[in-house]
Amino acid sequence: MRNLFDPRPKSSRSELYDRAEELALLDEHIDKPLIVVLGVRRIGKTSLVKSFLEPYNGLYVDMRGAATRADLYRRLSESLSEGIGKLRRLLESIRGVRIGEFGVEIKWKGADSVSFLGLLEELNRKGRLVVAIDEIQEAKPPVSAELRTALAYAYDHLDNITIVLSGSALRLLRGFMGVEDPESPLYGRYFVEVDVRRFTREESLDFLRLGFRQEGVEPPSGVLEEAVDFFDGIPGWLVLFGRAYVDGVRDVGAIKEQAVSMALDELGRLSAREKAVLKAIAEGARSWGQVRRYVEERLGEAIPKSTLTRIIEKLESLSIIKDYEFLDGVYREAAKRL
Ligand SMILES: Nc1ncnc2c1ncn2[C@@H]1O[C@H](COP(=O)(O)OP(=O)(O)O)[C@@H](O)[C@H]1O
Numbered sequence: 001m002r003n004l005f006d007p008r009p010k011s012s013r014s015e016l017y018d019r020a021e022e023l024a025l026l027d028e029h030i031d032k033p034l035i036v037v038l039g040v041r042r043i044g045k046t047s048l049v050k051s052f053l054e055p056y057n058g059l060y061v062d063m064r065g066a067a068t069r070a071d072l073y074r075r076l077s078e079s080l081s082e083g084i085g086k087l088r089r090l091l092e093s094i095r096g097v098r099i100g101e102f103g104v105e106i107k108w109k110g111a112d113s114v115s116f117l118g119l120l121e122e123l124n125r126k127g128r129l130v131v132a133i134d135e136i137q138e139a140k141p142p143v144s145a146e147l148r149t150a151l152a153y154a155y156d157h158l159d160n161i162t163i164v165l166s167g168s169a170l171r172l173l174r175g176f177m178g179v180e181d182p183e184s185p186l187y188g189r190y191f192v193e194v195d196v197r198r199f200t201r202e203e204s205l206d207f208l209r210l211g212f213r214q215e216g217v218e219p220p221s222g223v224l225e226e227a228v229d230f231f232d233g234i235p236g237w238l239v240l241f242g243r244a245y246v247d248g249v250r251d252v253g254a255i256k257e258q259a260v261s262m263a264l265d266e267l268g269r270l271s272a273r274e275k276a277v278l279k280a281i282a283e284g285a286r287s288w289g290q291v292r293r294y295v296e297e298r299l300g301e302a303i304p305k306s307t308l309t310r311i312i313e314k315l316e317s318l319s320i321i322k323d324y325e326f327l328d329g330v331y332r333e334a335a336k337r338l
């Protein structure tokens, strides 16, 4: 079993800290066609989903950066290979699928090939399967289109398949599923929503104490308090902190800096206007008017109303802010430096 401070996503229920409620909700809805797991970055979506799959016949695929059909099928074959212990029976005698010495091979082009949809249809015939797709909103065309069509078909026709999508809130819903877009094949479909909540202060402290005990390190309690104040109930940051401390970084300030600079790297990809909006909010702007004043002053330009509204919506859809507040305090600190 891996320690709490292992930076990789957890993949078994015994490795997971808490999440009893979320797991119970997922287990309860295991026979529904579509479950969506939502939460900010580092809150533990991937860990929850992977651990949830443990007792089931399941497939986990991460779609970040999947841009070509070759990417899609490589990832599918890696996932099937990982799960071969449990999936062998389901995968036997499916056209286009070969269980080789080094894993599961998928032929996706030409004679005797199989598409993602075709594979789901075959698997559906063999028995129950949970198909978990992580960060699906990060897939690019043509992969995104192929996924969307296949999942809409599975939703309507493949009763043995439960689809679990995980990712950051609105971006996943609006962007990929198109729940508000009548043109989207997934428009109007009912789904179960599981929100991965942040740890309370008590849970965060407990998480750190357990993690340090596993590593045989005992930091002064002031250090734990300081870390919990700053890292705000987000397990990914608590793990970063615990790992760094155990590895010998005894200066909490230095670990905070490391986290802030990771967040700053991510924010660096935004446009100048988007950055100015985040800085405005980090500096205390609490309304549309206050943000506008700050941004116009800073950039020295007049910004059309609709443009500013669109920028705020985009930042919300990326799960960085909501209602003029940061969802993660580390990003607020980073935004102050933009
Ligand atoms: N419930 C949990 N128990 C133990 N570690 C966790 C838990 N949730 C998240 N982590 C750890 O936090 C980090 C981020 O988790 P991850 O599942 O990758 O988050 P997300 O997918 O939401 O970005 C990883 O190091 C993971 O091991």
Ligand SMILES: [Mg+2]
Residues within 6 Å of the ligand: 045, 046, 047, 134
């Ligand atoms: Mg993840």
